[in-house]
Amino acid sequence: MIIDSRYLDVNFAVEAEDTGNMCGMLPPPDYLSDYSPLYEASQRIYPEDEWSDRIAAIDASGGWTERYIRMILDQGREPSCVYAATAQATQIIQAKQFGVDKVRFLSWISGYRHNGSRTSGSSVPGAAVWMEGTGLQPRNDDPRVKADIAAGFYKHAHPATGYGTAQASGWKETARHFRTHEWFKVTSVGAFVSALINGWVILGGRDGHCVCHVRPMLDGGKIISMYANSWGTSFGATHEIAGGVKTRGFGYDSRAKISTMVSRGAWAIRTVIRPSWMV
Amino acid sequence: MRQLAIWAMLALTSGQAFADITLLLGPDGNPLPNGAYRLLVIPSDATKPPVNTVLHVGGGVTPPPPVPPPVPPDTLDARLTLLLAAVDDPDRVATGTKLKVAYEMTLQLTANSITDANSLRGVMAGIEKGVLDSLKKTAAWQPWTAGLGEIVKPMDFSQCLTTYKAAAAKLGGGPVPPPPPPPPPVTTAVKALILLETEDSTQQHELIRQSIRADQILSPKVMILDPNSKTENDQPDPQVVAAKAYLGNRPLPRVLAINEAGGFVDDEALPATPEATKAWLAERGVK
Numbered sequence: 001m002i003i004d005s006r007y008l009d010v011n012f013a014v015e016a017e018d019t020g021n022m023c024g025m026l027p028p029p030d031y032l033s034d035y036s037p038l039y040e041a042s043q044r045i046y047p048e049d050e051w052s053d054r055i056a057a058i059d060a061s062g063g064w065t066e067r068y069i070r071m072i073l074d075q076g077r078e079p080s081c082v083y084a085a086t087a088q089a090t091q092i093i094q095a096k097q098f099g100v101d102k103v104r105f106l107s108w109i110s111g112y113r114h115n116g117s118r119t120s121g122s123s124v125p126g127a128a129v130w131m132e133g134t135g136l137q138p139r140n141d142d143p144r145v146k147a148d149i150a151a152g153f154y155k156h157a158h159p160a161t162g163y164g165t166a167q168a169s170g171w172k173e174t175a176r177h178f179r180t181h182e183w184f185k186v187t188s189v190g191a192f193v194s195a196l197i198n199g200w201v202i203l204g205g206r207d208g209h210c211v212c213h214v215r216p217m218l219d220g221g222k223i224i225s226m227y228a229n230s231w232g233t234s235f236g237a238t239h240e241i242a243g244g245v246k247t248r249g250f251g252y253d254s255r256a257k258i259s260t261m262v263s264r265g266a267w268a269i270r271t272v273i274r275p276s277w278m279v
Numbered sequence: 280m281r282q283l284a285i286w287a288m289l290a291l292t293s294g295q296a297f298a299d300i301t302l303l304l305g306p307d308g309n310p311l312p313n314g315a316y317r318l319l320v321i322p323s324d325a326t327k328p329p330v331n332t333v334l335h336v337g338g339g340v341t342p343p344p345p346v347p348p349p350v351p352p353d354t355l356d357a358r359l360t361l362l363l364a365a366v367d368d369p370d371r372v373a374t375g376t377k378l379k380v381a382y383e384m385t386l387q388l389t390a391n392s393i394t395d396a397n398s399l400r401g402v403m404a405g406i407e408k409g410v411l412d413s414l415k416k417t418a419a420w421q422p423w424t425a426g427l428g429e430i431v432k433p434m435d436f437s438q439c440l441t442t443y444k445a446a447a448a449k450l451g452g453g454p455v456p457p458p459p460p461p462p463p464p465v466t467t468a469v470k471a472l473i474l475l476e477t478e479d480s481t482q483q484h485e486l487i488r489q490s491i492r493a494d495q496i497l498s499p500k501v502m503i504l505d506p507n508s509k510t511e512n513d514q515p516d517p518q519v520v521a522a523k524a525y526l527g528n529r530p531l532p533r534v535l536a537i538n539e540a541g542g543f544v545d546d547e548a549l550p551a552t553p554e555a556t557k558a559w560l561a562e563r564g565v566k
Contacts, residue, residue, distance in 0.1 A: 042478050054482055061486055068492065096488060097505075099498040177511040199485030270477050271505045274516050 001059050001217050003224065004237035007251040012209035021231040023209035024079025024121035028265060032125035039184035039268055040191045043198070048190065054197050055218050064215040065199055066228065068095035069241040070103050072249030074232030076161045079121040082203070083108035084230035085212040086127045086269075087136060087160075089201045090180055092214070093272045096199070100242045102278065104145055106178055107158040110137040110167060118163050124203050124210060124267050128183040135179035135273075137171055153177070153277040182270040189258050192266060193223055200268045204253075204261035213266075217252065224252045355442065358430060359449040365422035372452075374416050379450035381410045382443055394528050396436040403443055404428065465545045468536035468563040472522055473503045473549060475532040483551070484532065490553030497557065500565050506531060536563040 016023050028035075046054060058064050069092060075084040087108040094103045111130050116122035138145040140157035149155060156174040158167055186192050186202055195202055196216040204213050204227070211227040218224070229236055233248040240246050253261070304310055318332050368374055385406045393399050407424050411417040417424075427446055431439045473491075475484055492498050506523060508516035522535055525543045532549040534556065545563055550556045560566060 044481075057482065057486070061489060064485075064489070067489065095492065097503055097508075099501070100492055101495075101499055179511070181505075181507070181509060197482050198480055199482070199488065271508065273511055274502075274504060274508050276510045276512070276517075 001219075003217065003219050003226075003252050005219075007235075007237045008219070008224065009254050009257055010251050012207035015235070016209065016231075019231070019235065020077070021235065022075060022077050022079050022081065023207070024075075024081040024116070025205040025208050025210040026082075026116075026121045026123045028123045028125045032123065032129065033265070034185075035125040036128055036183040036185040036267060038191075039186045039195055039200075040188060043184075043191070043194065045188075045190045046194045046197060051193060051197070051216070051223060052218065052221075055216050058197070058215065059217075063240055064196075065092055065096075065201055066214045066226065066239055066241055066250070068092045068100060069214070069228055070095070070100065070105070070243075071241070072228060072233050072236075072247055073108070073160070073230040075108070075230045078109065078112070078161055078163055079116065079119060080108055080112040080161075080163075081230055082122045082124055082127050082205070082210045083112040083115070083136070085203050085210045086111070086124075086131060086180075088212040088228055088230065089203055089269050090131065090136070090178065090272055092201050092212070093180070093269060095242065097272060097274065098278055102144075104148070104178065105139040105142040105160070106136040107139045107160050108136060109161050109163060109165070110158045110171070110175065111135075113163050113167075121208070124205060124265065125183075125185075127203075128180075128267060131180040131269075132182070133179070134172060135175035135177065137167065137175050138178060148277070151277070153275070177273065177275040179273045180269050181272060184268045184270060186266040186268055187262050189223075189255060189262060192225065192258050192262050195268050196225060202266050202268045204258070204266035205264065206253075206257060206260045211251070213253070219252070219254075223255050223258070225258055226250055226252050355430075355445055356449070358426070359446055362423045362426040363449060365426070366420050367422075368416055368419040370414075370416070374411070374414055374420065375450040375452075377414065378407065378410050378420075379447045381406050382447040382450070386440070386443060386447075392528070394436060395530070396431075396434060396439045399436060399439050399443070400428075400431055403431075465536060465538075466562070466564045467538050468544055468560075468565050469500065469539050470537040471501045471560055471563075471565045472518065472535045472537060472543075473501060473532065474506050474519065474522055474526075474535070475503060475549065477505045479532070484549070487549070487553045487556050490557065494557070497560065497566060501560070534559060536560070536565060 012023055015021065069088065073084050073088055075081055087106040090106060091103050111127065111134070112122060115126050115130055137156055137158040139160050141159070145157050149157060154174040154177055156168045156171040158171065159165055186195060192202060193216050196213060202213040203210055205211070211229050213225045213227045215226040216223065217226055226239070227250065229249055229251055231249070236249045236251050238246050238248050239250045363375070382403065385402060389399070389402060393402060408417065411420050411424070431442050434442065488503055491501050504516065504519055506519060508519045510516055522543060525535070526533055526546060529546065530548070533546055534549050535543050536545040538544045547559055550559055
């Protein structure tokens with residue numbers, strides 16, 4: 001698989017400053033540093049000598065979990081990267097469980113504005129707690145969401161961005177339809193790569209920015225991880241997402257960057273809630 | 280020269296009884312090849328009979344092709360008969376009756392609790408050993424137990440069950456009922472559910488999932504859920520609960536076919552490949 005080397009090991013802080021984008025990932029607070037069970041504790045970790053063949057099988061299949069992505073997200077000039085990446089990961093898992101056509105786009109700001117300030121950013125385990133307990137509202141610009149509301153499945157949609165936009169009364173009753181079930185913490189390169197091989201998506205951060213990792217790759221025989229950023233389509237390499245659409249928005253992290261992420265904590269989401277109306 | 284040879288042969292055999300020798304000679308004086316020739320004479324006069332006869336050239340009777348020895352039919356009944364015949368037990372009838380009762384009782388008692396072939400084989404082998412050990416007939420019945428074990432070894436659950444019932448019937452001296460024809464696959468399904476434990480999922484499972492999700496017609500008809508799936512009210516997903524009740528002890532991952540009314544109509548262990556999975560679904564109407 002040929003990668004666009006311009007987007008390998010991007011320094012997010014520098015890139016954000018240069019392009020007018022935002023980051024927004026904070027280290028986990030101490031009381032949440034061990035919030036999730038370890039991926040390594042219950043999942044098989046593939047030996048490194050298997051990676052090449054397994055990644056070749058992924059390449060031969062034409063793509064991996066990036067093909068569940070409906071669109072690249074754009075957090076704009078708000079430090080909501082953790083919740084944007086969380087929204088992307090949750091939408092990917094919706095596609096896996098229910099089908100790409102049944103994905104509901106999620107408003108990451110509906111969660112971020114309760115877990116960070118206009119300038120602070122937030123932590124990934126904090127998002128894990130939020131997503132397991134409260135959830136995100138669906139986006140008000142998603143036609144499927146409008147149809148759901150018309151059908152009476154729930155009531156409260158919200159825009160994707162806009163820290164200052166108030167949420168409608170009772171919004172939590174809607175957000176609970178869009179929650180994740182369980183998160184795992186990933187603390188080794190082997191676990192990180194193994195999870196990607198098995199089709200999990202991983203939220204990983206460095207340089208103060210969080211992205212959604214979707215696919216393991218080899219570049220000159222060296223392991224790299226491809227991620228979907230939340231800086232819209234003016235950033236990044238082009239890859240194919242759902243529906244055969246090719247879009248920019250992707251980057252790659254080398255082993256060194258993966259090591260950095262897992263040393264600080266990377267998280268994989270297990271499953272999402274299946275709303276009772278999701279048939 | 281040939282005619283001289285022929286007369287010489289006749290001279291040598293003169294005085295001896297021999298079968299008629301028929302020689303048909305061609306224009307060149309050489310005999311025609313051996314074989315059967317038909318002589319037809321259509322009379323010009325209706326009062327004369329037509330002639331329609333076969334002339335065999337070669338003198339002797341061509342022996343018919345050898346008939347291969349009959350192959351014993353490879354039916355279950357035939358195999359069980361052979362196994363039983365190999366048992367060297369002076370009390371064969373009595374022992375066989377005890378074993379028959381043990382088989383039948385075991386099958387009846389486990390009818391709702393054992394649903395996989397491995398468990399059934401294990402239980403039945405255990406029962407055999409228990410009965411035969413208690414009668415001190417284990418060695419004598421070894422041809423039967425070993426042979427039956429080999430027969431059921433590659434079978435699925437349904438085939439095992441049929442075979443053990445047939446074995447019980449054989450021990451009872453009765454006719455072995457023919458195995459029931461396999462039920463035709465259900466073709467009335469409209470949707471499917473794949474139950475897949477997330478923590479046991481592998482790269483191959485993801486390949487299957489991706490193949491289904493890439494199929495824009497099939498994908499909307501298939502849910503792929505974890506057995507611990509919950510609703511927005513934190514309650515166990517009712518469809519998953521119903522699927523688990525339907526499956527009983529059948530292990531996951533499993534693919535279930537669902538009809539228009541939402542009922543489960545068929546299920547199978549999740550096939551190993553995307554192609555086999557999609558074929559299984561298509562055979563049942565989910566395509």
